[in-house]
Amino acid sequence: MKPRFLAILLLTTTMSFAQYEIHPEEGYSHDIGLMVAMLEDLKTRITEQVKDLDQTETDFRFDEHANSIGSLVMHLISTEAYYQIESLEGRQWTAEERKRLGIAGELNDEVKNMLQGEPIEHYLDLWDEVRQKTLAGLKTKDDIWFASEIDEGLNYHYVWYHVMEHQANHMGQIALVKNRLPK
Numbered sequence: 001m002k003p004r005f006l007a008i009l010l011l012t013t014t015m016s017f018a019q020y021e022i023h024p025e026e027g028y029s030h031d032i033g034l035m036v037a038m039l040e041d042l043k044t045r046i047t048e049q050v051k052d053l054d055q056t057e058t059d060f061r062f063d064e065h066a067n068s069i070g071s072l073v074m075h076l077i078s079t080e081a082y083y084q085i086e087s088l089e090g091r092q093w094t095a096e097e098r099k100r101l102g103i104a105g106e107l108n109d110e111v112k113n114m115l116q117g118e119p120i121e122h123y124l125d126l127w128d129e130v131r132q133k134t135l136a137g138l139k140t141k142d143d144i145w146f147a148s149e150i151d152e153g154l155n156y157h158y159v160w161y162h163v164m165e166h167q168a169n170h171m172g173q174i175a176l177v178k179n180r181l182p183k
Helices: 002-011 030-050 055-059 069-088 095-100 109-114 120-139 143-147 156-179
Strands: 149-151
Touching: 030 069, 030 120, 030 143, 030 156, 055 069, 055 120, 069 120, 069 156, 143 156
Parallel strands: none
Antiparallel strands: none
């Protein structure tokens, strides 16, 4: 079974085999380091999918209900920034942060129409900025904090797992939109 699994995995990606091991990132406590490794892997994979898009491809929506790749990446930025500010800084958005980073917290028609005309580099640079703050904030925390209960049945580990799972889900949507780009 192991060789078949490896063959399927290798057929579905362009990454080398060595990148299929998850190890805690250095500079973090063990469990947080594992989460950081997975968050960084997802961000790298999404970035590789979109980094060469032109403006038309970044803004493309295959129908009036669909999201553009630009709006999906901005949604990932908004979500990560929200959880970063809430969980790592223990506060809520400022008005400026909400306007700059929180615009795509909800992807409704108004937001989708506003998120047009920015090159993919704009979104990727903004994501890099948000991620650097996330990484710096997570370095100040430890596994006791990570496992601590925020509310009944909810801990910080689950919060950051949700950010990771959210990115993985939208990575699939981004691939779908990219697959539907006009040839």
